[in-house]
Amino acid sequence: MNIRQLEVLRTLMSTGSTIATAKAMGLSQSGVSRLLQQLEADLSITLFVRDKGRLIPTPEAAILARDAENILLAVDRMSGHAQDLRSGAAGPEIVRIGLPSSMWENFAPAMLVDYVRDFPSVRIETFFDTTIAINKLVEERVLDIGFLRMEGEIGPGIEVEQVASGESVCVIPRDHRLAELAEISAKDLRDVPLILIGRQRPNRMALDQSFKQAGVKQIVKIETHTNSSACSYVAHGLGVTIISSFYANLYRHLPVVHRPFIPHARQQFGLARAAGVPLSIAAQSLSDALKRQIQLSQKDI
Amino acid sequence: MNIRQLEVLRTLMSTGSTIATAKAMGLSQSGVSRLLQQLEADLSITLFVRDKGRLIPTPEAAILARDAENILLAVDRMSGHAQDLRSGAAGPEIVRIGLPSSMWENFAPAMLVDYVRDFPSVRIETFFDTTIAINKLVEERVLDIGFLRMEGEIGPGIEVEQVASGESVCVIPRDHRLAELAEISAKDLRDVPLILIGRQRPNRMALDQSFKQAGVKQIVKIETHTNSSACSYVAHGLGVTIISSFYANLYRHLPVVHRPFIPHARQQFGLARAAGVPLSIAAQSLSDALKRQIQLSQKDI
DNA sequence: CGCAATATTATGCGTATTCGTCATATGTTT
DNA sequence: AAACATATGACGAATACGCATAATATTGCG
Structure with a gap:
């Protein structure tokens, strides 16, 4: 499991298609497709049903997307702290x-x-x-x-x-x-x-x-x-x-x-x-x- | 930034040496050294001072290790949820x-x-x-x-x-x-x-x-x-x-x-x-x- | 209604990058 | 001197990802 996969999950839940996700993330559609597959394999969970050439999120996807969001928020927080520390902000x-x-x-x-x-x-x-x-x-x-x-x-x-x-x-x-x-x-x-x-x-x-x-x-x-x-x-x-x-x-x-x-x-x-x-x-x-x-x-x- | 790097940061803060960290994580010492360097480069922050062949955590490391811990906790939670979803478990x-x-x-x-x-x-x-x-x-x-x-x-x-x-x-x-x-x-x-x-x-x-x-x-x-x-x-x-x-x-x-x-x-x-x-x-x-x-x-x- | 155009997902193949180990150099401590 | 510690060169395996394409579904137009 890696951070890029989680970003794909998050964005895909939001856009509904790999093409829009690819565009939003600056990847190719096939890259998105693969990252999704890898995440499903890593978790051994089907996150999206493939129905008539469309991706339909499963209930599991909804649950785990929340977890993914939590992780990504935590990652953003850490990056923000690092930024603060780089830019730099005594007594009794x-x-x-x-x-x-x-x-x-x-x-x-x-x-x-x-x-x-x-x-x-x-x-x-x-x-x-x-x-x-x-x-x-x-x-x-x-x-x-x-x-x-x-x-x-x-x-x-x-x-x-x-x-x-x-x-x-x-x-x-x-x-x-x-x-x-x-x-x-x-x-x-x-x-x-x-x-x-x-x-x-x-x-x-x-x-x-x-x-x-x-x-x-x-x-x-x-x-x-x-x-x-x-x-x-x-x-x-x-x-x-x-x-x-x-x-x-x-x-x-x-x-x-x-x-x-x-x-x-x-x-x-x-x-x-x-x-x-x-x-x-x-x-x-x-x-x-x-x-x-x-x-x-x-x-x- | 990736999850493995964060695990290194967390474990290193705990063990104090790359060798013990490598052992705890099932990696080689050099792998740990590199992951740490990569994380420092990704964040553009010195996390450890190299002093007399030892790694001394900087105050920045202390702050960011907390963030890293939060991320890893969130990852664990997601993995736990996936496990629950796979096994159909529920608790009170x-x-x-x-x-x-x-x-x-x-x-x-x-x-x-x-x-x-x-x-x-x-x-x-x-x-x-x-x-x-x-x-x-x-x-x-x-x-x-x-x-x-x-x-x-x-x-x-x-x-x-x-x-x-x-x-x-x-x-x-x-x-x-x-x-x-x-x-x-x-x-x-x-x-x-x-x-x-x-x-x-x-x-x-x-x-x-x-x-x-x-x-x-x-x-x-x-x-x-x-x-x-x-x-x-x-x-x-x-x-x-x-x-x-x-x-x-x-x-x-x-x-x-x-x-x-x-x-x-x-x-x-x-x-x-x-x-x-x-x-x-x-x-x-x-x-x-x-x-x-x-x-x-x-x-x- | 039929067909072309458009939209969608998945996969083969190839390339570049990343990950991690082994071996080793160098320095410190016991 | 031995043990312990970190960093780095060299290398191979694994991973990440794009291009091109196949297969399928949907939409718009004549």
Whole structure:
């Protein structure tokens, strides 16, 4: 599959004939015919019915033309960005830190209260995002430091220091029948509405696998991308979720309980920064402040 | 530009070397080297600095790798759809909605409680992100609907229905001296620590301009990207922030007050969806549930 | 109505370009 | 010195595409 083929699909859906498409794209008619054939072969899908010397789009073509349009839009966007970068578009020291969304409410401010006093001339920029995004932002040197979950490949451009750990727990509304159990496994969750995060990521795949092995079909009501929203949904009775105790501890004030999820799984959390880049004093101190606040947040009640 | 080049860029950003990339992609190292060169030539941008026999990504590479990732995701989606069409597979209907991060705690769950009951077979996927990201995700048809702030260019691929509005307010700790004022202007904020969001976006630039015209230097202590974190910083005494009353109303439970910020400015918020695409019944109902919850959230106490 | 003109798609054939590998040169790090 | 890294010359295979043409369908005109 290539971009030219997608352009043909898009234009053909619009013009209705290979000749008009060829003219619009500055190709020959036979070139268009071939590109269409190649795309159909690549996808193993008939996109146009050949009827009386005419091309009639199939329903499949309509669906996939949307996807093709999405790809071409993304390509245009990238070209536009490259153009911007070619044509080219400083201040107080800014220290940038990435944290999971779950940490904005109390964790981040508590971390910053003393820090701001100690570093009055430093401007802080906070990003609340997913582990994947933070990983990337650190790697790309957008962030000086980032707190993230250590899983899968970290990449050579990042150094991570482990600063916390957790275990998988099932977060349950306080008044739910499952709250009476000492621990939860997949079979306890048969027919229970689930709120799950991290689709297609290693830990989620392991979780999906444990359900499969227990022969339990997941009833996923909500897919979301932050631990915080998952906990909030649980607190509102929308279902139960399975996340790391590290995050669950940040939400102790909600009317939920958490129970170890079987099979046991542990998670490691680390502080990431770009490899080979020494932190400034301000950034290092923010890093230290983060570590202190983490210890506070994970203390037993 | 072709898809293989983009895969190289993506993998190279991840692995850091042409050899590892070649291995991961099943190519030769020289093939990778060439594809990278071709991409650089096609874009007329240096993506990697060649330093001591190593490839060091430029800031430009970081930006464009994101674009490349979007393209490749769209390609994967198309391939997945083709696969589904070939095998005739279908799954539960998934409705995807994008909301600002500020809405995860109480707004989103409240919105979903009744909805989940009414649509038991629908799976919901929630994304909490910035207006910019939501705009993009709707445009790319990743999201069915997205709640966003209407500002600047919306784009030809999106239809937006206005569903809420707000005015600029200054959010102040309840025990702060500024809380006694009926309204706040830039000159009231001389030497006051500021927590600001939305750097380089139109509304932020207007705010920066009002400070400049008042001859007041901004003492920005914290830059952040979500209204929620800004309000939380304010509640912890880290400074004051200027945001839309729409968001401030979501944080009434914090020990803060808000006062109109002079010069008056209003913001519009809308519900976005891809142009020309009719919503499914499930998506339309979720859209209606969102509107209802918005009205509830903006009621006067 | 019949026929010529026009429109449409697909395919044979040939040429130019692109893609990718092998082999190798050069430089850096362990 | 060995291992690791990137770039490039040379070459062959594969791909992209145009010209010319065949086959079929539709339209316009006498």
